[in-house]
Structure formats: C-alpha cells, structure tokens
Amino acid sequence: MRIAVVGKGGAGKTTVAATLARTLARGGRSVIALDGDTNANLGISLGLGVDTTDALVSLREQLDTGETEHARDLHELLLRFGAEAPDGVRLGVPLRIENAQPGCPCCGISVEQLLGSVPTGDHLVIADLEAGIGTMTRLQAGSLEAVLVVTEPTATSIEVGARAAALAADKGVPQVLIVANRIGEPGDLDRVRAGLGAVEGVRHDVVEVPDDPAIRAADREGVAPLDHAPDSPGVRALIGLADRVAGVPA
Amino acid sequence: MSEGARLRLAFVGKGGSGKSFVVGTLARLLARRGEPVLVLDSDPMPGLVRTLGMSLEESGLPGELVEEDPDEPRSWRLAAGADGVEVVEQHARRGPDDVRLVQLGKLRGPASDLGLSHRSYHALVDDLTRRDALPWHVIGDLPGGTRQAFLRWGRFATRYLVVAEPTGAGVLTARRLGRVTDTPGAVQVVANKVRGPDDTELIARQVGTPVVGSVPWDDDVAAAARAGTAPVDRTPVGTAVDAVGSLAERLLEDL
Numbered sequence: 001m002r003i004a005v006v007g008k009g010g011a012g013k014t015t016v017a018a019t020l021a022r023t024l025a026r027g028g029r030s031v032i033a034l035d036g037d038t039n040a041n042l043g044i045s046l047g048l049g050v051d052t053t054d055a056l057v058s059l060r061e062q063l064d065t066g067e068t069e070h071a072r073d074l075h076e077l078l079l080r081f082g083a084e085a086p087d088g089v090r091l092g093v094p095l096r097i098e099n100a101q102p103g104c105p106c107c108g109i110s111v112e113q114l115l116g117s118v119p120t121g122d123h124l125v126i127a128d129l130e131a132g133i134g135t136m137t138r139l140q141a142g143s144l145e146a147v148l149v150v151t152e153p154t155a156t157s158i159e160v161g162a163r164a165a166a167l168a169a170d171k172g173v174p175q176v177l178i179v180a181n182r183i184g185e186p187g188d189l190d191r192v193r194a195g196l197g198a199v200e201g202v203r204h205d206v207v208e209v210p211d212d213p214a215i216r217a218a219d220r221e222g223v224a225p226l227d228h229a230p231d232s233p234g235v236r237a238l239i240g241l242a243d244r245v246a247g248v249p250a
Numbered sequence: 251m252s253e254g255a256r257l258r259l260a261f262v263g264k265g266g267s268g269k270s271f272v273v274g275t276l277a278r279l280l281a282r283r284g285e286p287v288l289v290l291d292s293d294p295m296p297g298l299v300r301t302l303g304m305s306l307e308e309s310g311l312p313g314e315l316v317e318e319d320p321d322e323p324r325s326w327r328l329a330a331g332a333d334g335v336e337v338v339e340q341h342a343r344r345g346p347d348d349v350r351l352v353q354l355g356k357l358r359g360p361a362s363d364l365g366l367s368h369r370s371y372h373a374l375v376d377d378l379t380r381r382d383a384l385p386w387h388v389i390g391d392l393p394g395g396t397r398q399a400f401l402r403w404g405r406f407a408t409r410y411l412v413v414a415e416p417t418g419a420g421v422l423t424a425r426r427l428g429r430v431t432d433t434p435g436a437v438q439v440v441a442n443k444v445r446g447p448d449d450t451e452l453i454a455r456q457v458g459t460p461v462v463g464s465v466p467w468d469d470d471v472a473a474a475a476r477a478g479t480a481p482v483d484r485t486p487v488g489t490a491v492d493a494v495g496s497l498a499e500r501l502l503e504d505l
Contacts, residue, residue, distance in 0.1 A: 008295055009394040010266010014419070039264060039395035039426070041419040050418045057426070098398070131265040131394055132294055155478025156270075156297040191476065220452075222418020 184211030260404030265394030274301025310367025334377030
C-alpha cells in the first residue's frame, strides 16, 4: 500500500507522515517512510534526531560528488541512503542530486516515478512529498492507494490543499483524506471544510488535529512528538489517523 | 544610508517559516516610508500577495517580452531594446503604498502554462542583476526549502536573509541554506515566531549565522493568515509587524 502526504509548506505534512508511519509500524505493519522533500526533515519527526537526519542529506551529497556508490534498487537505496527509525520504520531518503544518472533507481527517477514503478511487496510505503502540488501534478494514476492532504486553517494553506485534493481526485486515488491540522479557534474546522469540501471527487473525509503546544515543544527540541508527548491531544489525533487509513485494502 | 543606495534582498527559509509574512510586511513598511520598492515573487506557493494586501489575480509577465538569445540557444533574454527598469515600470502590478510586484506564475494550472511567464521573469531578473544601480529597493521571496536551482533566482541580491523558526527542522534548514548560497558572508538570519528570548538565542547558537532581526509569535498575524488579509493593514498593527519595522530600520542602516 502506498500513501502520500501532501500540503503547503508548514502545514504539518512531515509530522503527520512520521507519526502515522510509527503508529502503523506499532500495529504490526512493515513500514517504509520515504522523504520526498528536497529539504529532508522526516528523520527528525520520526525520532532520529537532527544530526542523524542531516547526515543522511550529507550522504546524498557524497553521491553527487562521486564519493559513494549508487544503489541498484529500492532495497539497496533504503539500506545505503536511509536509516532504521524507532518502531522499526525504515526511512529512505532518495534526495535529488545535481549529477543524477538518468534511470538510476537511487538518483535518476523522481519520487513520483518511484511510487509508480517500484514494487513494494508487503510493505506499506508512506511518502512525505515536496511541499506544494508539483509532485501531485506529475503523479501517474494508479501510483497511490491514499493521499493525505494536510492543511492548516489559513487561507493560503487551504488554497494549496484544495488544489492537491482536486489533483488526487483527478488521478483517481481511491482515498483522499483531509487532515485539518492545528485547529484551535472557533471557525477553523468550518473554514477547512468550506475550502476543501467543495472539491469534486473528494470523499470529504476530514480528520481534525487540534493545535497542540506539546507538538510545538517537540518541534522545538527536534524530537518526535510521539516520543515527547504521546498522550497529548494532537498526538492522539495523529495516532487515530492510522485507523482511518489502514481500512483501505493493501 | 547613502542617497540612492538600495536594498537587494533575497528571502529564503523552510516552508511555513513565515517568509511571505516578513517579505510582504517589510515591503509595505518600506513603501510607507516613501521608499520605492519592487517585490520579486518566485515562490510557487501563494501567500505573498495576501501579506502585501493585494488581490489574487494572476499576473505573470507577458511572454512577448523575451526572445531567444542568439548566442545561447534555449537561453532567453529581454527582447532587443527592452530595458529591465522600463519593463518593471510598465508591467509590474501596483499595490497598496505603491509597492511594485512582479510574479513568477503560481502553480494553479498545468505546469506548461508557466513556461513563458518563467522565461520573462528570468530574463528580467538577469537584466536587473547586471545593473549596479536600481531605482527601487528589491526584495525577493524565493521558494521554500533548500534547492540550489531556486537559490539562483536570488542572484539579483546582495544579501540572503534566512527566515528561521525556533524548531529543530527550521534551524537545520537555515544551516543548510547558509551552506548552499554562493556568498556565505552575505547570509543573515531573521528569527520568526519567537515565543521567548531563549528562542532567538537557540536560533543564533544552532544556526551559527548572525541574527539581524527577531519577530515574535503574534496572534494578530495568525488571525490575518486565517482570514487571508495583510497583517500590516490591521489596526493596531501588532508586535510582529513592529518587529519587521525594526528590521527595516536595521537593514537601511546597514546599507
């Protein structure tokens, strides 16, 4: 099963993707978390820490300069350009490099191509995509089983979220789930529903994640919210996402 | 500040760090002081138009402004005889306080629509980059993140300002941005969404780059973001807008 997490920069994609990945892994699934953002921070939200996360980016830079070898397939990419995160989540960082070799599975294909073409077996793949809708526009139909559109209750975030949801629906993604993140003021949820509810083809599934100072504190420390404050309302809502998504046949 | 000296700033930062708020507010505050200001918006995310207090209408530059460079195929330049300053005066949108805005198109439709608008934008930036003297301060909003290709869109600038939130990811992004710019000495940090003195200190220490401004978390800015309105147009403006005002003073003094 392949899940993509999309949204405007800052909406909370990475936090959603990481917490969902670890929760599904705790539930017994074999989970691969792909960091599709050129500004790769998924490792931080997974609980690997800032330094380890930065080291994975440096490793890709070494690939660029020829100091390290290319991987021959997804399995090797995950081994060499990735790390084992808490709860057994396997993080892969296929970060785009300047000197890419066309067709090379570890550097020459885009994340959307990776999702569309690489056999994932029994694994559940969660891809934290580049902020915005660029990747969604390039996605092939049939590449994903679910898209999570993460949006804050701001005008701009909702605008991007609506575009992303519409694209996912156009591509025929079976499940499009709206994650209304940082809901804190009266009217916030209504604003998100109004902005995204009108999108044709979207099943209007909206999950509310409350604004949570504990998640902010975790972000400040550069640690996983799931580790920092597992019982906090925002984190509990993110954990609850797993039940919403896991219902789709793998 | 010597007469005629102009700011040439490119703002970078992690997505969601508040670049659009800082850029739009800074532009409006400078313009309110009577300074001529040009904003270059190359961020595919919508946001800056709202913080400038302008409407959402599309306004990429006309494709006819450019021609293929005969010496460099597939490279575009302003059509013969076109002058970058005149292009701005004729084609830039005008907003409140007479801010001039030139936008790279937003990714609202098929990517192919952006092609012509991109070429015109790049050709204009190339032209302005070559000029030592410009009639306006130029402030650019670059795409969020650390992609080097996007950083080249900031080549008109003499200084890169990194907007950084007090988070692990924000600080890491700021460090990465400091590494990839061509002129590391010209990078400074604007700490944003600061909730206490510790936050600015954390950013300064962990990014290791001089902090030129500190903007507090402000519920008024959050409210404006929800509504899609410009924080600078609220009455009273609030502490974050005031802090951007102090940043404006500091940047002009440093000129």
